[in-house]
Amino acid sequence: MRITILGSGGGVGIPNMFCQCANCEAARAAGGRSLRNGPAVLINDDLLVDCGPDVVNSVRQLGLNLSSVQTLAITHRHGDHLDPWFFWARRGVRDTELPLLTVYAPQDVLDEVFSFYQSHLQLDRKSFESLTRTIWRPVHAGMMKLAGAYRLNFFPATHGEGLLEAVLVGVSDARAAYFHCYDTGPLSEDAWAMLSGHRFDVAALDACIGLQDDYESAEHMTGPQTVAHAHRMRETGILKPGGAALATHFVHQAAGRHEDLVAYYEPQGLTVAYDGLVLMPGE
Numbered sequence: 696m697r698i699t700i701l702g703s704g705g706g707v708g709i710p711n712m713f714c715q716c717a718n719c720e721a722a723r724a725a726g727g728r729s730l731r732n733g734p735a736v737l738i739n740d741d742l743l744v745d746c747g748p749d750v751v752n753s754v755r756q757l758g759l760n761l762s763s764v765q766t767l768a769i770t771h772r773h774g775d776h777l778d779p780w781f782f783w784a785r786r787g788v789r790d791t792e793l794p795l796l797t798v799y800a801p802q803d804v805l806d807e808v809f810s811f812y813q814s815h816l817q818l819d820r821k822s823f824e825s826l827t828r829t830i831w832r833p834v835h836a837g838m839m840k841l842a843g844a845y846r847l848n849f850f851p852a853t854h855g856e857g858l859l860e861a862v863l864v865g866v867s868d869a870r871a872a873y874f875h876c877y878d879t880g881p882l883s884e885d886a887w888a889m890l891s892g893h894r895f896d897v898a899a900l901d902a903c904i905g906l907q908d909d910y911e912s913a914e915h916m917t918g919p920q921t922v923a924h925a926h927r928m929r930e931t932g933i934l935k936p937g938g939a940a941l942a943t944h945f946v947h948q949a950a951g952r953h954e955d956l957v958a959y960y961e962p963q964g965l966t967v968a969y970d971g972l973v974l975m976p977g978e
């Protein structure tokens with residue numbers, strides 16, 4: 696399984712284009728891995744997790760294309776994870792055998808996308824699906840779906856303050872398994888119970904709050920919470936021996952230079968994600 700981190704930032708990425716805080720300035724000066732697009736992950740060349748507005752930039756910068764993607768899982772409808780315009784680019788392709796794209800997402804994501812196309816382009820669901828060659832399937836935490844060579848497992852995220860439905864997703868193929876574990880605050884005991892018995896090679900963990908001491912939220916994780924989740928996953932076998940725990944979804948309020956994040960997370964057994972990071976578990 697090839698796992699490509701398309702974007703390791705959260706929200707508007709790093710730096711924030713309107714911001715001159717010390718973290719944004721440090722990231723600008725450092726460049727390279729300190730510059731972070733908004734979140735998305737590509738599995739092999741045919742499965743994508745999330746489709747926010749930065750995916751277009753990440754794909755371009757990394758010299759990739761998404762013409763083979765057949766499965767898309769959308770975790771929730773926050774703007775860094777879902778850009779309704781993402782699908783419109785599928786209309787204009789030429790000389791390309793674009794496969795049908797099956798989209799798995801919470802029902803409120805479907806509602807938002809369909810109403811967007813209804814209000815902007817007067818397209819009903821059927822016309823939208825046909826024009827963009829997409830099929831939409833609602834999912835909830837606790838569901839399992841078979842999608843081509845993949846098994847998708849959906850788990851409850853601690854995220855959205857009851858205003859939206861958010862899921863975490865496990866992606867398994869014959870070789871390896873990836874756990875997409877952000878955006879979320881500390882996992883509920885229900886989530887841990889549902890995870891027991893799963894065995895992942897890579898877990899990408901929410902590291903949004905980091906070491907900010909003036910930000911209270913149960914919607915994301917602090918640095919110590921991210922580290923504690925990685926340890927618990929290793930101890931319980933949810934993360935296989937030798938598996939990789941990634942810290943990701945960094946925001947400028949908490950993160951500046953990549954090397955400073957490495958200095959905090961890596962001695963505690965986590966790998967700091969960056970845009971373009973490729974992991975090859977099971978290969």
Ligand SMILES: [Zn+2]
Pocket residue numbers: 705706734773775776878944
């Ligand atoms: Zn996010």
Ligand SMILES: [Zn+2]
Pocket residue numbers: 710711714715716717718719720947948
């Ligand atoms: Zn800033």
Ligand SMILES: [Zn+2]
Pocket residue numbers: 771773854878
């Ligand atoms: Zn979110």
